[in-house]
Amino acid sequence: MSLAEILEQEVQGEITAIQQQAAQKAAEIVAQAQERAQSMIESRTRLLASEKAAALTRARSAADLDGNAQQLNAANTLQSRAFVQAEGQLKAIPQHPEYPQILARLIQEAHAALPSADAIEANPAEVDAVRQATQTLGLPLEVRPNSSVATGVRLVGAGGKTSVQNTLIGRLQAGRETLSAQVSRLLNE
Incomplete structure (x- = not known):
């Protein structure tokens, strides 16, 4: 073999080694880049x-x-409607x-709370019924019309300084908070 062939073989070997090193280095770089x-x-x-989880x-x-x-809005609407209907039905009770x-029971309860009453006020449409009830109960009270009283009575003490109102609508309003809680519970069920 000639010197030129030996040199060529050595150069070829070095080229192959360099190519292998370059290929290995390239493979490492590609692997690192992929990683x-x-x-x-x-x-x-x-x-x-x-x-995505936070947005969801x-x-x-x-x-x-x-x-x-x-x-809540629907419950409030239904509850308001329920009270309006209840008040409407209570306003129809005098019929x-x-x-x-x-009425007699309402008068008895009011009189028990204000036994010193000397007058009883009632809605003008209910005055006759109140007079009958006071006569039946044996209560010698003056009966006066008062259009602000509905579905019940208002007993007035001597001199008008004290009074007790006992009406069905008043009871509905007084019990509204308790009734509201019950209506809410029923709506939730």
């Missing part, structure tokens, strides 16, 4: 998943708040045949 890229993809995927949580919370607000007994 970094995969890490970036995984990190970005986790970040997006976290953002916010959306659910907003939907829950909106749903609760709508439910019922059993109203004189109810």
Whole structure:
């Protein structure tokens, strides 16, 4: 073998070794780049998943708040309607045949609270029924019309300084808070 062939073989061997080293180095660089890229993809995927979960949580919370607000609004509307209907039915009670007994009971309760009463006031449409009830109960009270009194009576003490009002609508209003809680519970069930 000639010197030129030997040199050529050595040069060829070095070229092959350099090519192998370059290929190995390139493979390492590509592997590192792929590893970094995969890490970036995984990190970005986790970040997006976290953002998506947070957005879903916010959306659910907003939907829950909106749903609760709508439910509360509907409950308030239904409750208001229920009280309006109840008041309407109470205003119609004076037309019922059993109203004189109810009126007598209201007068008895008011008189028990203000036994020194010297007058009783009632809605002008109910004055006759009140007179009958006071006669039946044996109460010598002056009966006076008062258009601000409805579905019951107002007993007035001597000199008009004290009074006790006992009406069905007044009872509804006085019990509204307790009744509201019961109506809410019924609506939620």
